[in-house]
Amino acid sequence: MADLTSKKCVPCDSKDIRPMSEQSANELLAQVQGWNLLSEGGVMKLHRSCKVKSFTKGLEFFQLVADVAEAEGHHPDLHLVGWNNVKIDIWTHSVGGLTENDFILAAKINSLHVEHLLRRKAVA
Numbered sequence: 374m375a376d377l378t379s380k381k382c383v384p385c386d387s388k389d390i391r392p393m394s395e396q397s398a399n400e401l402l403a404q405v406q407g408w409n410l411l412s413e414g415g416v417m418k419l420h421r422s423c424k425v426k427s428f429t430k431g432l433e434f435f436q437l438v439a440d441v442a443e444a445e446g447h448h449p450d451l452h453l454v455g456w457n458n459v460k461i462d463i464w465t466h467s468v469g470g471l472t473e474n475d476f477i478l479a480a481k482i483n484s485l486h487v488e489h490l491l492r493r494k495a496v497a
């Protein structure tokens with residue numbers, strides 16, 4: 374199975390794009406560490422949350438994510454709440470569900486070098 378980061382998102386308005394099943398989404402989830410499936414208003418989405426070191430580092434993180442999204446022509450919902458809590462939701466709006474595009478985008482976000490922007494998780 375080809376690595377998701379080596380793939381390219383396809384235009385979301387192509388006529389043969391369909392939302393995938395929950396089973397397919399769960400299978401692909403293994404390739405996007407740190408992301409979870411979320412169902413909101415009947416729409417299945419990919420969700421990830423993390424803490425950033427500061428409000429401005431959160432905006433820097435968003436800019437790096439935005440660069441990937443623009444390159445892919447596929448976009449996440451970005452939330453920066455309580456000054457340092459980042460939440461990212463990804464789904465394919467044109468079909469109201471998940472497609473491979475969403476997993477490609479999540480995998481490419483995971484491959485960003487952003488350790489300098491993120492707060493390390495406290496070791497239990």
Ligand SMILES: C[C@H](O)[C@H](O)[C@H]1CNC2=NC(N)=NC(=O)C2=N1
Pocket residue numbers: 384385386387446447448449463464465466467468
């Ligand atoms: C033409 C193309 O379908 C639209 O411009 C893109 C833009 N980015 C997008 N991003 C996401 N997440 N879903 C979409 O349906 C979508 N559509």
